[in-house]
Amino acid sequence: MDYLYIKALHIIFVVTWFAGLFYIPRLFIYQTEAEDKVEPAKSILQTQFKLMTKRLWYIITWPSAILASIFGIWLIYLNPFWLEQTWMLVKLAFVFALYFYHGFCQHIYNKLQKDIIKYSTFKLRIFNEISTIILFAVVFLVSVKSAISWVWGVVGILLFGVLIMLGVKLYKSIREKKSWDKAEKEIVNED
Template sequence: MAGLFYMVRLFIYHTEAQDKPEPARTILSEQFGIMERKLWWIITTPSMYLVLAAGILMLYLMPAWLQMGWLHIKLLFVVGLIAYHFICQNKMNQMRKGIFKWTSTQLRLWNELATLILFAIVFLVVLKNSLNWIFGVVGIIAFSVVLMMAVKIYKRFREKR
């Protein structure tokens, strides 16, 4: 998760570097590209495969957990996180080619999606069946609204500077 969080922060800085005058733009873009590739291929992607292997091993050792409803929902969020991972990889490859489709604000919102997925996964594991699902869904929606408002407020703050 830390690799995914930091990767998107690098995407934000990389995107904002495109507004800099030359030669700063080229220097920053090259440096961010190096940082992104190293983070991605040395830390983030190997970590994802280790976590997936550990999760599969856990389910192999505890197959009864597959009968629990909370685990099905958690696994849906895990699949979402895997999709998030590969979308980030695609973004990294686009930026390496000089294609910047998303603004820094859109990337900040994208970064918050990972926070929501992490929150949902931890929420499901810790609370399991002890909390009514309706309260859980309302809680995640409320948390989403708070995060989105925080991004918008931060954008206004940045623009005033």
Template sequence: MESAYPYLKSLHIIFVVSWFAGLFYLPRLFIYHTEAHTKPEPARGILLAEYRKNEKLLFNAIMVPAMWLTILSASWMLYLIPAWLEQSWMHLKLTFVAGVVAYHFYCRKLIYELRQDHFRHSSFQLRLWNEVATILLFAIVFLVVLKNALDWIYGVVGLLVFALVIMMAVRLVKRRREQKQQKP
């Protein structure tokens, strides 16, 4: 059974990549969907219908199966190596994974809201939301590779700095876009 571990780990990585591809792209669709809401007809109707269709397809056909396959393969690996559950780095990693699952289901909530033309978040807020998956991915990868929860304080501080850099970059891009739009 232990000889299956490298294959299982490879599949797990593939499922994680697939899931995160959706987690990175879906909020971009939310941004475009929100911005399309302000366009004049007939473009608005055409774009909104297309974004609704693409969001639903991405979520149901890619993200949901990838999430469950990620969880299944991870559970199987933990079954093969249960000692990991006694290690503090794994506890912290599973906490971040719970954050990814919560992010996933909040994205589903946003799909339902946008489908009902409820635009609660601005495109700028959605751009910031889009970076949450990146921050979670960084945290999980560093924990898995380093397997050291004792340095989690440095990791959290680094993660916060990284998050601030991303937020500043998003603001800078927004400011530049607005400046370009104001020039004749």
């Protein structure tokens, strides 16, 4: 198979893998929030979110992870000198981190399928941003390679992660304020 076709397939499956990893935590958040609903809405939502996560996880995310890895290994096989490049070693470290993240998503998925809710929606929102940080790191490493020091690149990614976490905290405080304001209006309207 031609190198460019293998590269194209690798990129396609990386994109679909990340799509699954971006969406699955959102479904975890929705399923966790559904726990606070009253019946029958709670049961209906829980059933629907379990089905959606199962389909996303086993029809898109897992196959994409496996195929992205197969084509990535194939590319390294065709270009073994990449393993001598610092940027590639750092990239592979981030890919390893992505598999760790994927495995932790599997752990959360297994718990939620059994109706075991261990994490708050706030923690899940923060967790959701990890894949974004890894994506930025990998894309920058592959795009700029040795044009910048990988150390500064990692520092930049860490700072980007801090900004994302601050954004999540800001979103939480705005959301809580809106909930508080809504509760106050309901109390005033009851009087």
